[in-house]
Amino acid sequence: MIKQLDISEVYSKVHLPAKVVMAVTRKPDGQFNLITLEWFMRTSIQPPMFAISVGHTRYSHDCLEDYRYFNLVFPSIQQKELLSLCGTNSGRDIDKFTAGGVEFLPGKLAKLPVLKEAAACLECEVVTQVKSGDHTIYVGQVYYSWRNDDKQLYYYPQK
Numbered sequence: 001m002i003k004q005l006d007i008s009e010v011y012s013k014v015h016l017p018a019k020v021v022m023a024v025t026r027k028p029d030g031q032f033n034l035i036t037l038e039w040f041m042r043t044s045i046q047p048p049m050f051a052i053s054v055g056h057t058r059y060s061h062d063c064l065e066d067y068r069y070f071n072l073v074f075p076s077i078q079q080k081e082l083l084s085l086c087g088t089n090s091g092r093d094i095d096k097f098t099a100g101g102v103e104f105l106p107g108k109l110a111k112l113p114v115l116k117e118a119a120a121c122l123e124c125e126v127v128t129q130v131k132s133g134d135h136t137i138y139v140g141q142v143y144y145s146w147r148n149d150d151k152q153l154y155y156y157p158q159k
């Protein structure tokens with residue numbers, strides 16, 4: 001029998017396992033940051049666009065307000081620990097690229113790094129945004145897309 005319950009009790013049943021991503025952003029001082037995100041989706045075929053929902057308290061929110069690009073990283077199984085690092089620490093306190101030993105290429109749009117170990121990576125420019133309660137939805141247009149055929153996509157959580 002279906003029951004009406006509090007949203008947290010309902011959502012806990014339906015949201016996992018999930019695809020999760022990371023978004024690379026640039027800090028105002030020019031260093032790069034990474035955030036783990038469960039809330040993202042494709043929003044347009046042509047031109048290709050993806051939306052990410054970022055909490056107002058996240059440092060990544062400050063970064064996106066300052067620099068209007070993000071790289072969407074689809075993690076490989078090898079990046080499980082990096083996902084955890086980037087989802088539990090703030091770029092206000094640590095340099096996640098150094099802490100995570102992240103290797104990268106400059107990319108083709110060349111605004112933000114493309115992660116070498118990722119299953120896929122999309123170089124995006126923010127084209128629109130909308131406030132959604134305590135988060136902001138940033139919609140990015142994809143300019144260049146990268147795929148790593150040596151890597152398998154990671155689903156969260158996976159043992």
Ligand SMILES: Cc1cc2nc3c(=O)[nH]c(=O)nc-3n(C[C@H](O)[C@H](O)[C@H](O)COP(=O)(O)O)c2cc1C
Pocket residue numbers: 020033034035036037038039040053054055057058059060061083084086087088089090091092135156
């Ligand atoms: C599995 C997972 C999914 C998450 N999804 C989101 C999300 O969709 N949006 C968001 O704002 N934060 C999300 N977070 C929380 C941020 O990743 C976390 O607060 C992070 O430390 C913020 O880093 P920053 O302060 O450097 O931006 C998620 C965390 C985890 C572990």
